[in-house]
Structure formats: C-alpha cells, structure tokens
Amino acid sequence: MTMAPKREAYDVVVIGAGPAGLAAAATSAEAGLSTLLLDENIGPGGQVFRAIASTPVTERAQLGADYWMGADLVQALRASSAEVIQRATVWSLDRNLEIGVSIGSASAFARARRVILATGALERPFPIPGWTLPGVMTAGAAQTMLKSSGLVPDGRTVIAGQGPLLWLLAAQILRLGGRIDHILDTTERGNYFAALPHALAFLTSPYFAKGLSMMREVRAKVQVISGVTELAAAGDGQLASVSYVAGGKRETIPADLLLLHQGVVPNVNLAMAAGVEHRWDELQLCWSPVLDASGTSSVAGIAIAGDGAGIGGATAAVVRGRIAARAAVEALAPAAAAKLAPMATLRTDLAKAERGRAFLDTLFRPAKQFRIPAGDTIVCRCEEVTAKDILDAVAIGATGPNQLKAYRRTGMGPCQGRLCGLTVTELMAQARAKSPQEIGYYRLRAPVKPITLAELAAVPKSEDDVKAVVRG
Amino acid sequence: MTKRVDAIVVGGGIHGCSTALHLCLAGVKPVLIEKDYAGRHASGVNAGGVRQLARHIPEIPLSIRSMGIWEKITELVDDDCSFESHGQVLVAENEDELASYRARVAELNGLGFTHEELIDAAELRRLVPAVADTCPGGVVSRRDGAANPAQTTTAFRRKAEQLGATVLEGVAATNVRQNGGLWHVDVGTESYAAPVLVNAAGAWAGKIAAALGEPVPVETVAPMLMITSRVPHFIDPVVILRGRKLSFKQFKNGTVLIGGGHLATPYQDRNETVLDWKSLAISARTVFELFPVMRSATIVRAWAGIEAKMKDDLPVFGPSARHKGLYHQFGFSLHGFQLGPGAGAVMAELIVNGGTQTRVSDLGIDRFHPSAL
Numbered sequence: 001m002t003m004a005p006k007r008e009a010y011d012v013v014v015i016g017a018g019p020a021g022l023a024a025a026a027t028s029a030e031a032g033l034s035t036l037l038l039d040e041n042i043g044p045g046g047q048v049f050r051a052i053a054s055t056p057v058t059e060r061a062q063l064g065a066d067y068w069m070g071a072d073l074v075q076a077l078r079a080s081s082a083e084v085i086q087r088a089t090v091w092s093l094d095r096n097l098e099i100g101v102s103i104g105s106a107s108a109f110a111r112a113r114r115v116i117l118a119t120g121a122l123e124r125p126f127p128i129p130g131w132t133l134p135g136v137m138t139a140g141a142a143q144t145m146l147k148s149s150g151l152v153p154d155g156r157t158v159i160a161g162q163g164p165l166l167w168l169l170a171a172q173i174l175r176l177g178g179r180i181d182h183i184l185d186t187t188e189r190g191n192y193f194a195a196l197p198h199a200l201a202f203l204t205s206p207y208f209a210k211g212l213s214m215m216r217e218v219r220a221k222v223q224v225i226s227g228v229t230e231l232a233a234a235g236d237g238q239l240a241s242v243s244y245v246a247g248g249k250r251e252t253i254p255a256d257l258l259l260l261h262q263g264v265v266p267n268v269n270l271a272m273a274a275g276v277e278h279r280w281d282e283l284q285l286c287w288s289p290v291l292d293a294s295g296t297s298s299v300a301g302i303a304i305a306g307d308g309a310g311i312g313g314a315t316a317a318v319v320r321g322r323i324a325a326r327a328a329v330e331a332l333a334p335a336a337a338a339k340l341a342p343m344a345t346l347r348t349d350l351a352k353a354e355r356g357r358a359f360l361d362t363l364f365r366p367a368k369q370f371r372i373p374a375g376d377t378i379v380c381r382c383e384e385v386t387a388k389d390i391l392d393a394v395a396i397g398a399t400g401p402n403q404l405k406a407y408r409r410t411g412m413g414p415c416q417g418r419l420c421g422l423t424v425t426e427l428m429a430q431a432r433a434k435s436p437q438e439i440g441y442y443r444l445r446a447p448v449k450p451i452t453l454a455e456l457a458a459v460p461k462s463e464d465d466v467k468a469v470v471r472g
Numbered sequence: 473m474t475k476r477v478d479a480i481v482v483g484g485g486i487h488g489c490s491t492a493l494h495l496c497l498a499g500v501k502p503v504l505i506e507k508d509y510a511g512r513h514a515s516g517v518n519a520g521g522v523r524q525l526a527r528h529i530p531e532i533p534l535s536i537r538s539m540g541i542w543e544k545i546t547e548l549v550d551d552d553c554s555f556e557s558h559g560q561v562l563v564a565e566n567e568d569e570l571a572s573y574r575a576r577v578a579e580l581n582g583l584g585f586t587h588e589e590l591i592d593a594a595e596l597r598r599l600v601p602a603v604a605d606t607c608p609g610g611v612v613s614r615r616d617g618a619a620n621p622a623q624t625t626t627a628f629r630r631k632a633e634q635l636g637a638t639v640l641e642g643v644a645a646t647n648v649r650q651n652g653g654l655w656h657v658d659v660g661t662e663s664y665a666a667p668v669l670v671n672a673a674g675a676w677a678g679k680i681a682a683a684l685g686e687p688v689p690v691e692t693v694a695p696m697l698m699i700t701s702r703v704p705h706f707i708d709p710v711v712i713l714r715g716r717k718l719s720f721k722q723f724k725n726g727t728v729l730i731g732g733g734h735l736a737t738p739y740q741d742r743n744e745t746v747l748d749w750k751s752l753a754i755s756a757r758t759v760f761e762l763f764p765v766m767r768s769a770t771i772v773r774a775w776a777g778i779e780a781k782m783k784d785d786l787p788v789f790g791p792s793a794r795h796k797g798l799y800h801q802f803g804f805s806l807h808g809f810q811l812g813p814g815a816g817a818v819m820a821e822l823i824v825n826g827g828t829q830t831r832v833s834d835l836g837i838d839r840f841h842p843s844a845l
Contacts, residue, residue, distance in 0.1 A: 092747070092749060094746045094747065095744075095746060096746060098749075100749050107749075107753070109749065109750075275742075275744060396630065397626070397629075397630050397633075399509065399641075400509075402509075402512075403509060403511075403622075403626070405622060406511065406516065406620070406622035406623045406625075406626040407623070407626070412772075412773070413772070414701055414770070414772055416772075416773070445773045445774060445775045446747060446749075446773075446774055447771055447772075447773070447774065450701060450770035450771060450772050451770060451771050452767075452768055452769065452770050452771070453700065453756050453759060453760060453766055453767060453768070453769050453770070453771060454760060454767045454768065456749075456752065456753050456756040456771060457753060457756040457757040457759075457760040457767075
C-alpha cells in the first residue's frame with residue numbers, strides 16, 4: 001500500500017527506525033510534537049533490530065537478549081502518536097529542512113521544523129584482492145539474511161576481519177545451525193597493547209562479559225586463526241579459495257563463501273548532502289558529523305543520533321535518540337519537556353552506555369593494509385577503478401576525491417561512494433602525504449539513494465508547475 | 473614580497489585556464505589564481521554541451537572559432553576531453569516552433585552562417601529515433617557534440633601549468649589594485665604584480681568589475697542537472713527542447729544527462745546550492761513523456777554549478793572600458809563551456825597583439841559603459 005505523509009509539515013521528522021530513530025520518534029511524539037518517522041525497510045528495527053516485528057527466528061537465545069530489546073522500543077513507538085511510514089526511502093534533505101522521500105513508487109515532499117537523522121552505520125569497505133568476486137560478501141549482508149529469513153551458510157565458509165559484530169554474527173550463525181570453517185582474525189597484535197589503557201573501563205562495562213562469552217562460544221566450535229595479514233580471495237568468476245599469511249606462513253584454504261567485516265562507520269551520505277559539517281575521526285578512521293552535546297549539527301534544525309553521529313552501539317544510540325528528541329522538544333515546546341526524562345539523567349545514561357567504547361575502538365582499529373590497498377585491487381566497484389589507477393591520477397595532478405572524478409569517475413556510480421569513499425580519501429592522503437581531513441571527501445548530492453525517473457515524474461504538480469509546463 | 477609576472481588571471485574555470493594556456497603559447501607566462509580548485513564550479517559541473525546551435529548572433533563568431541579548436545582538442549591539451557561529435561538537435565514540438573526555427577535559420581544564412589540546418593520530421597526521426605511522433609522537425613548543427621567538463625577544465629589547467637603558467641589553487645585573489653602601471657593582487661601572504669589582469673572569476677567576477685568601477689547587470693545563478701544510471705544506447709546527438717526547457721544527452725557509458733536550465737538557489741558565499749526538486753520533477757516528467765525508454769532509469773545524482781548570468785545573456789568579453797591592462801572574460805550566462813577554448817585563444821590575441829580577427833566587439837563591457845579610455 002502506498003502511503004504518503006499525512007501532512008505537508010511536521011514539528012519533527014525522524015529518518016531511520018533503528019535504535020536511535022525509534023527512541024527519538026517515541027520521545028518526540030510523547031511530548032506532543034507532530035512527529036513523522038520515515039524508514040526504508042519493510043519493518044522497524046534498523047540493522048541491529050532488523051525484522052524485530054517479523055523475524056521467523058522465535059527461539060530468543062539464538063539472536064540474543066540484546067536483539068529483543070528492540071521489541072520494547074517498537075512497542076513504545078506504536079503506543080505513541082508518531083506517524084510511521086515503512087519502505088520510505090528518503091533521498092533528499094536540504095538546509096531548508098525540505099525532505100524528498102520515495103514511498104511505494106511515487107515521490108513526496110515533507111517539511112520539518114526539526115530533523116533527527118538516525119541513519120545508522122555502514123560496514124567499512126574491506127578492499128582486498130578478489131573482494132568483488134561472487135561468493136565474497138559482507139558479514140552485514142549475511143546477518144540481514146539471517147535475521148529476516150533465518151538463512152545461514154551451509155557451504156565451506158570463512159569469516160575474516162575483526163570487530164564485535166564479527167563475533168556476534170559468528171555466534172548467531174552457529175546457533176542457527178550454520179557452517180563456519182575458519183575465522184581469520186585480522187586484529188593487529190599491537191592493538192592489544194594500545195587498548196590496555198582503556199581496559200579498566202571495558203572490564204567494568206556490559207560489553208566485557210557478553211563479548212567474552214560469545215568469543216568463547218565461537219572458539220569452541222570453529223578454528224580461529226589470529227594475526228592474519230595479506231588476505232586475498234581468488235577464483236575464476238566465483239570464489240574458490242582464500243589465502244592469507246599467519247605466523248610467517250602463507251596458507252590457502254578452499255572456500256565457497258567468504259564473509260568480510262572490519263567494523264562499521266557512520267552512514268554520512270544524507271547528512272553530508274544536507275551540508276552538515278564533518279570531521280575525520282582519527283580513532284574510528286571515518287568521517288563523523290560535528291555535533292554539540294545534544295546531537296545538533298552545523299545546519300540549523302538538523303540533529304544526528306545513533307551510529308550516524310559516531311559509532312557508539314545500540315544502547316548508546318537509544319539514549320542519543322532520546323537526547324536529540326528532548327532537545328527538539330525543549331526548542332519547540334519547552335513546557336512539554338517536563339514530561340520527559342531530564343537531560344541530566346539522559347547524559348548519565350549515555351556515559352554508561354559509552355563505557356568501554358574506547359577500548360573496542362582501539363582494539364579493533366583496522367590495519368592499514370586492509371584499508372589502503374595497492375596495485376590491481378579494485379577500490380571503486382561501480383567504475384572498476386583500481387588502487388594503481390588512483391595513484392596514477394594523483395601523479396598527474398588529482399589532488400582530492402572530487403578532482404579524481406575528472407580522471408576516473410570514482411564515486412559517481414550508483415553507490416555514491418559508500419563502497420569506496422573512505423578508501424579513496426585514505427589512499428590519496430597517503431599518496432600526497434596529507435591528512436585525510438586535508439584531503440576531504442566526495443561532495444555528496446541528492447538523491448542519496450537512486451530514485452527512478454518515473455518516481456520523480458510522479459511528484460504531485462503544484463499550480464506553478466502546471467503554469468510552467470503549459471505553453472502558449 | 474611582490475612577485476612580478478607577465479599576467480595575472482583570476483579564476484580557474486575553463487575560461488581562465490584556457491586564457492592562461494593560450495598566453496603561454498604566445499610566450500606570456502601568467503599566474504592563475506583560483507580560490508577553490510580548477511573546475512570547482514560551473515566549468516567542472518555543467519552539461520558539457522559543445523554547441524554552436526541556437527546561440528545569440530553576437531557570440532556566433534567566437535563559437536565557430538572555438539569549434540575549430542574543439543575538433544583538434546587533443547593536439548592542444550594532450551587529452552581528448554571525452555569530446556564526441558554527434559551533432560546537437562533542437563526539436564520542434566509543433567508547427568509554430570518549426571516556423572520560428574525556419575525564420576532563424578534563414579536569418580543566419582543571410583548573415584553568412586551555415587552551421588544550423590533545418591530538418592524535417594523524417595530526418596529528425598533518423599537522428600533521434602526515440603523522439604515522440606508528434607514532432608514535425610527541428611534544427612541540427614552537425615559538428616556540435618559534448619565533452620566531459622571536469623576532465624576538460626582539468627586538462628586545460630594541467631597543460632597551462634606544463635607550458636609555464638603558475639597555478640595557485642585554494643587561495644583567493646584579494647585587494648586587486650592598479651599601481652604604477654601594474655596590476656597588484658594579494659594571494660594569502662604573497663602579492664603578484666603584472667601589466668595585465670584577466671578577470672575570469674565567473675560568478676565572482678561581477679564583484680571584481682564593480683570594485684574597479686565597472687559595475688554590470690549580472691546575477692548569480694545555478695542551473696540544475698541530473699544524471700541517470702546506465703541504460704542501453706538509444707540516442708547519439710544532444711537534444712534540446714526550447715518550449716519545455718530540456719536538454720538531453722546520452723554518454724558512451726550509457727548514462728543520460730538531463731538538464732535544461734531550471735535553477736537551484738545558489739549560496740555563493742558557502743559554495744553551496746539548494747536544489748529545487750519540484751522543478752527537476754518537471755524535467756523528469758518531460759523526459760518521461762518524450763522518451764518512454766527512459767521511464768525505468770534511475771536518477772543517480774543531481775547538482776547545480778554556480779555561475780554568472782548577464783541581464784542580456786551575453787558574456788562580458790574584451791578589454792576594460794576604463795583601465796589599461798584589464799581584460800574581462802565572464803558572464804557566459806549558462807552557455808560558456810563551448811566558448812572556453814576559443815575565448816582563451818582570442819583573449820590571448822587581444823592581450824598580446826592588441827586585436828583579433830574574430831568578431832567579439834558586440835561582447836565588450838563598453839555596452840554598459842561609454843569607454844573612458
């Protein structure tokens with residue numbers, strides 16, 4: 001069913017129904033503000049709570065208690081007066097807080113007094129030789145299939161990379177009876193020492209016990225190889241083997257499926273297209289929006305909550321959603337803010353939820369060799385541009401990602417730089433001996449998600465439009 | 473410290489870069505100052521039309537001169553600029569439009585210009601098979617085509633630098649002044665001085681002219697464009713519709729560029745534009761109606777470049793009417809890209825030889841000011 005927004009304008013429009021968006025929309029509506037929540041999936045939950053209202057997986061332990069926390073958030077939202085539209089792809093947001101959204105097969109526009117972006121995270125690109133072969137996919141894509149359809153791998157499966165989500169996915173696959181032959185852990189040995197100063201906070205955080213038991217559970221069933229370097233996928237038109245170096249020895253193992261994961265980074269496309277200022281985050285090695293303590297961005301009226309504001313995990317995302325919504329309520333209907341949890345309480349909750357994050361960020365900081373590829377390794381999948389192609393363009397005068405477009409069309413394909421942007425920035429920064437901040441990022445443009453010409457053509461005509469088209 | 477150079481060019485668009493390159497060819501080594509980077513604005517993000525078709529008569533000689541350079545562009549800049557020549561077609565959507573085009577072509581022929589050719593429905597269908605059956609004909613300019621604007625501007629910048637121009641990017645030219653017969657410009661902590669100053673600063677050029685006592689009726693505009701994902705090849709020439717403000721071009725890689733002059737809101741001081749999606753929806757609807765093959769294509773990106781538009785839609789081109797050594801090259805009013813290569817060549821002639829064989833006298837700034845020189 002096609003359902004356009006009921007109104008032309010709202011007090012608050014929340015974009016994304018993951019943990020931050022669910023919490024923000026419920027909070028805003030609870031305070032009496034007219035609230036619209038737009039989400040592109042078929043049901044609420046985002047990635048962490050994907051298919052929370054529809055998953056075929058019924059045995060709660062298989063997906064873990066954290067997953068089912070999403071059900072409470074959805075319930076709170078449904079009890080509120082917020083208008084929720086699923087399968088609504090927001091493709092444009094500008095500094096006038098005009099939102100272009102595609103619902104069903106038509107485009108619609110809505111205006112907001114406040115926008116809360118809760119567009120979450122993306123998996124960091126993992127550009128190794130052979131990563132574009134069929135049979136190689138991201139761990140996140142595997143998790144999507146697992147949550148929404150209960151599908152798990154049954155062929156020879158290798159998981160490679162690092163980060164908390166890698167272990168979570170491995171545990172979920174195993175619990176659902178899936179097959180994993182090897183885990184190739186690419187965590188750099190030096191990271192363990194670098195992370196030590198943050199260890200105390202981590203040991204007393206909820207991550208610790210959960211993480212440890214999950215890793216133990218996985219290690220009991222799967223051979224885990226540590227200190228992996230020089231990872232490569234190979235095969236003739238289809239993945240056949242994975243090779244790597246560990247303990248000074250090169251190994252090659254046959255594989256039908258390689259799942260890659262080296263952490264997540266903020267999904268910045270919509271915020272950047274709206275003109276929100278971003279900075280390079282040296283610890284998380286990604287772009288993060290410049291925000292104040294309430295999540296307010298450099299563009300008046302736009303706040304960002306959840307992992308899109310900097311990776312913090314689901315629990316922190318929920319609190320950040322509430323903080324951003326409370327700030328909107330304070331600005332638009334100060335009297336109604338009294339109904340909500342006080343800001344001081346929320347900030348205490350946030351500090352608690354963020355405890356242990358610095359340890360994880362440091363421990364799982366991806367190694368340079370997996371971020372900055374060389375030679376014939378593909379960087380831009382849309383236009384099939386290799387690392388060498390980019391270095392060649394730098395040598396003849398390309399100075400940054402936007403200038404590179406004139407040489408190689410990188411970032412101009414349908415993915416809008418999601419799969420190559422970070423790699424291009426870091427590769428060019430290294431080649432030019434500059435910082436990623438100095439090199440910059442693609443200027444992103446709407447539509448941040450492709451829309452069909454027919455969808456755009458179906459925009460309702462205003463009187464002025466009709467006048468402009470009628471001739472004579 | 474002040475560095476003495478042969479000439480100062482302000483603005484790293486196609487025009488500033490082309491003039492810098494042609495000055496180098498004439499033995500004059502300029503410094504080119506660009507506040508962002510070459511091709512950051514209109515020159516790098518326009519539709520890439522290489523078009524003599526449907527131009528204002530006063531700029532046709534410059535356009536023809538430029539076309540000759542486009543056809544040998546690789547020899548000039550060591551880069552093909554992705555230039556392709558499949559003609560440009562102005563489609564008449566009805567008999568009234570066709571009648572006005574017939575009169576226009578006759579007028580051009582009377583002036584000795586033969587690049588525009590009236591075509592009937594059959595020839596239109598041959599050139600543009602996908603066009604709607606109701607269109608009775610049009611005009612074609614067969615040597616026209618399109619190029620990649622960012623690649624082209626970058627190529628001109630690179631070649632100018634190789635030939636001896638100094639290209640300064642990321643620093644603005646400030647405090648432009650004349651002193652002791654030389655033009656002085658501050659660039660960060662440095663100063664440059666030269667007998668010649670070329671104002672090719674695009675949307676920012678009007679301010680420079682005004683500060684030097686030559687205000688002109690100019691506004692800043694940002695024409696919008698959008699590009700689709702790849703679709704099977706179905707059209708070669710660039711297609712223009714006048715009544716419904718549409719231009720349309722399919723590239724070799726299958727992507728289709730849709731433009732036509734609907735405007736975004738420019739925020740010049742922030743280097744930003746805010747797109748007007750309701751106008752882009754009109755363009756989408758026009759394409760939807762005229763080219764059914766495009767209906768399921770996806771729009772990948774839309775944008776707008778900031779540029780200067782003159783009240784009379786003609787560029788300001790040639791020597792200052794007030795100051796010796798000052799030359800203007802701006803205000804190309806949404807159709808300056810094709811003119812870039814020729815305009816640089818002619819500007820270099822004006823500077824070095826004091827004159828040119830190409831008729832540009834109708835484009836001077838003296839049309840707004842009686843000459844004081």
